[in-house]
Amino acid sequence: MNKLDILAREWQFTPDREYASHLVKIINDPKRTRKRPQPECWHHRPPLSETLPILFDAGEDNHFKIRWLKRLKDRINSLNKLSPVTKYLTDLDDSDWITRLVAAYAITQLGSETFTALTPLVTNPDHPHWATANWLVQSICQYTLQEFGDNTEQYLCQNCLTRLSKQTLSGHKTTFQFIACRSCRQSRTVIKAAGEIVWVLDQRWKKRTAQTDNQFRINGLLQSSLGEIERVEILRARGNQIDAFINQLQSDTDRIRTQRYPQMVCFVDDQCKLAPSQVEQLQQKFGHVEYYAWREQEAENQQRVFPISPVKSEVQHQQQRLIRQLNSKEPSHRVSACKQLAKQPVPHAFERLYRRLRDSDPKVKSAAACALVRQCKPLCRTPNTLMCRDCFTRVTHEKVPLNRWFTGDIYYCNRCKQIEPLLHGIHTIIAVLDEQQEKTLVINGTRAEVNWLKIKTIFDFDGVEIRRANNPEIEQFCAQIRKHPDPQWQERFRAIPCTVHPSLQFAPSTQAILTGTFTTITTMTSQKG
Numbered sequence: 001m002n003k004l005d006i007l008a009r010e011w012q013f014t015p016d017r018e019y020a021s022h023l024v025k026i027i028n029d030p031k032r033t034r035k036r037p038q039p040e041c042w043h044h045r046p047p048l049s050e051t052l053p054i055l056f057d058a059g060e061d062n063h064f065k066i067r068w069l070k071r072l073k074d075r076i077n078s079l080n081k082l083s084p085v086t087k088y089l090t091d092l093d094d095s096d097w098i099t100r101l102v103a104a105y106a107i108t109q110l111g112s113e114t115f116t117a118l119t120p121l122v123t124n125p126d127h128p129h130w131a132t133a134n135w136l137v138q139s140i141c142q143y144t145l146q147e148f149g150d151n152t153e154q155y156l157c158q159n160c161l162t163r164l165s166k167q168t169l170s171g172h173k174t175t176f177q178f179i180a181c182r183s184c185r186q187s188r189t190v191i192k193a194a195g196e197i198v199w200v201l202d203q204r205w206k207k208r209t210a211q212t213d214n215q216f217r218i219n220g221l222l223q224s225s226l227g228e229i230e231r232v233e234i235l236r237a238r239g240n241q242i243d244a245f246i247n248q249l250q251s252d253t254d255r256i257r258t259q260r261y262p263q264m265v266c267f268v269d270d271q272c273k274l275a276p277s278q279v280e281q282l283q284q285k286f287g288h289v290e291y292y293a294w295r296e297q298e299a300e301n302q303q304r305v306f307p308i309s310p311v312k313s314e315v316q317h318q319q320q321r322l323i324r325q326l327n328s329k330e331p332s333h334r335v336s337a338c339k340q341l342a343k344q345p346v347p348h349a350f351e352r353l354y355r356r357l358r359d360s361d362p363k364v365k366s367a368a369a370c371a372l373v374r375q376c377k378p379l380c381r382t383p384n385t386l387m388c389r390d391c392f393t394r395v396t397h398e399k400v401p402l403n404r405w406f407t408g409d410i411y412y413c414n415r416c417k418q419i420e421p422l423l424h425g426i427h428t429i430i431a432v433l434d435e436q437q438e439k440t441l442v443i444n445g446t447r448a449e450v451n452w453l454k455i456k457t458i459f460d461f462d463g464v465e466i467r468r469a470n471n472p473e474i475e476q477f478c479a480q481i482r483k484h485p486d487p488q489w490q491e492r493f494r495a496i497p498c499t500v501h502p503s504l505q506f507a508p509s510t511q512a513i514l515t516g517t518f519t520t521i522t523t524m525t526s527q528k529g
């Protein structure tokens with residue numbers, strides 16, 4: 001569409017005679033092929049976002065020497081803070097045609113939030129501004145579809161924190177489609193949000209929102225009304241704050257949220273004491289209320305390279321399908337599964353992909369290698385601090401051929417052939433012998449303590465602490481170390497420092513085995529555990 005044609009259409013379809021009489025001086029239409037006014041054909045009128053830049057350009061062009069163009073540009077540029085839509089609706093009847101045009105522009109800038117005010121105009125063909133209102137609604141709808149049409153779900157209304165969605169507005173014999181907040185209908189200020197939306201009640205948290213790897217977390221205590229909710233976490237909140245939340249839930253009329261509540265899980269930190277009536281009310285609302293030893297889970301989840309979300313979603317079903325497709329009899333299906341897994345990495349697909357490195361088809365081999373390298377990308381940054389939380393081992397590094405010329409790096413736990421359970425930021429792994437420690441794994445910042453008594457197998461530790469254990473257990477532990485088949489490990493184990501608790505009583509034979517296994521044995525000075 002050329003510029004003059006856009007201006008010609010603007011002239012042809014604007015119902016404003018005075019504005020048209022000014023426009024005609026810019027439009028070169030010697031054959032008089034166009035007829036005006038044709039306000040009933042408002043759908044042919046271009047949006048102001050297309051017309052105005054052309055007019056401003058014409059204003060810069062000395063050839064036209066038209067003074068009102070500069071006045072229009074100044075008026076548009078001085079529109080910093082927009083007034084309520086009622087002011088601009090009044091301005092549509094102003095005696096000055098530039099004021100009328102600026103008002104129309106301002107309405108398009110306000111966007112879909114003006115639709116409530118414009119509805120009586122677009123539904124009444126006898127209204128003097130029927131054509132203008134229809135054209136304005138059309139311009140705004142087009143803008144929202146262009147801006148948010150592709151990834152609508154990714155945007156939240158800045159005010160309500162509700163996801164944008166497709167909406168409709170009925171006019172006179174027309175239905176408009178647009179994208180906006182379903183609560184307040186605005187689409188002017190939005191924020192991007194990726195992943196599951198979590199409604200959090202936590203007094204300690206001061207920010208309004210936070211984006212993590214797979215969640216967008218909203219501080220419910222700072223919101224006066226409910227926004228998008230796909231999961232609830234009550235971590236720290238006073239009784240009256242929980243009551244206020246329950247009230248909000250009970251008076252909620254939003255169709256999408258109310259349909260979703262019965263399928264939702266509400267997590268409650270076990271430190272957060274709820275009254276029995278509150279628990280009952282939450283249980284009535286949500287499908288499931290789960291008490292959560294949040295701090296430990298959180299510490300471990302923070303250290304996971306691929307954090308886990310307990311809620312199963314559509315995406316996970318699709319991922320399972322892709323993983324099954326890796327074993328398809330048809331090589332082209334296997335290649336396509338590898339390619340899709342490379343595009344959207346799925347950490348638990350690692351083992352199945354790894355097996356495809358031995359595929360009979362070279363195309364599958366190379367596609368699998370590419371996918372594996374992509375899955376391992378988050379691991380490349382700190383491979384030395386990775387530990388498998390299931391096997392308590394460090395990672396194995398391997399170079400895989402991507403094609404005839406290039407290789408890529410992959411990292412994985414050699415014992416379980418997985419990457420999903422890897423934790424990062426673990427600088428030291430200590431083998432602990434402690435009869436009273438209930439947990440197999442305790443993480444203390446960068447230090448992981450693994451209770452050997454719970455697993456009785458050898459793993460990749462950097463130090464040993466014998467706290468509470470009997471002599472046969474200690475002897476069994478030393479025997480496992482000494483019998484380890486790998487000579488390199490033997491070398492390593494001898495250099496590993498061993499600390500023992502001062503209260504431990506060793507039988508002479510145990511003492512001998514201990515000193516035979518470790519070169520340095522020190523007695524703990526500070527009481528631990």
Ligand SMILES: [Zn+2]
Binds near residue numbers: 160161182184185186
């Ligand atoms: Zn909103």
Ligand SMILES: [Zn+2]
Binds near residue numbers: 390391418421
């Ligand atoms: Zn493992």
